[in-house]
Amino acid sequence: MITSFVETDQGSVEMIYDEGFRGNDALLRAKEFLVSNLGISGLILRSVIALREKSK
Numbered sequence: 001m002i003t004s005f006v007e008t009d010q011g012s013v014e015m016i017y018d019e020g021f022r023g024n025d026a027l028l029r030a031k032e033f034l035v036s037n038l039g040i041s042g043l044i045l046r047s048v049i050a051l052r053e054k055s056k
Contacts, residue, residue, distance in 0.1 A: 008051065017038070
């Protein structure tokens, strides 16, 4: 399972990205998935958007 958890002074949010089996070298494959499909800035942006939606 790949999740991200972001905690700020405005709240926290956890998002699930993948629940599939990654086989051998799961951590490396998870990193490659996040970086190639989302990018670090995309991960942060999605977290900020989720926090804003949560606070409405």
